[in-house]
Amino acid sequence: MNIIINTGNLGQMLMLFCVQYLFWVVLMTLLLKLKPTNALYKKRQSKISSLKWGPLLGFCFRGFIPLCIATNLNLRYPLFTTWGEILAFIWAVFLSAVIYVWFPFKMLKVINSDESTRMNPEFKKMYGFLYNNIRNDTKGQRMFFLLFVLRRFALIMTAIELVHHPAIQVIILLLINLFFLIFTA
Secondary structure (H helix, E strand, O other), X not given: OHHHHHOOHHHHHHHHHHHHHHHHHHHHXXXXXXXOOHHHHHHHHHHHHHHOOHHHHHHHHHOHHHHHHHHHHHHHOOOOOOHHHHHHHHHHHHHHHHHHHHXXXXXXXXXXXXXXXXXXXXXXXXXHHHOOOOOOOOHHHHOHHHHHHHHHHHHXXXXXXXXXXXXXXXXXXXXXXXXXXXXXX
């Protein structure tokens, strides 16, 4: 289980999030089959929607750097000698799909949303942290956090891929920071 250990508390938190989500879905589905009432159905739907994607989005945004490093290392240097290492590789593939596919897709959903969608309380509850503290009149303004995450990803990939070329790392770091400074100015 080296990916959970490598991600520290973040890997454990994501694992607990997945277990909690599965627990509530299974529990509420079983309760609904045993005693189908309208109130129980509404409670199930509200609990599942509150767990849905908001916490996972925040988790991906806040833990992007350690998750990227851990998934890249586990996918680049996989070990298949024990069941724990095989499970760690599968977990790394799952985390990679969440971080590199699902998370940017959700960020693009916020970028391409219109004003009425962003004012919707349900949308705000799920995606509000991606646009609440910034101006969000134009797509360029809503792209701030996406570019912030892409900047982090570029820094991580530069450190991993160009480990034996520190001069190139410094040049790329300066160019990335210059671009980000120009964009935010």
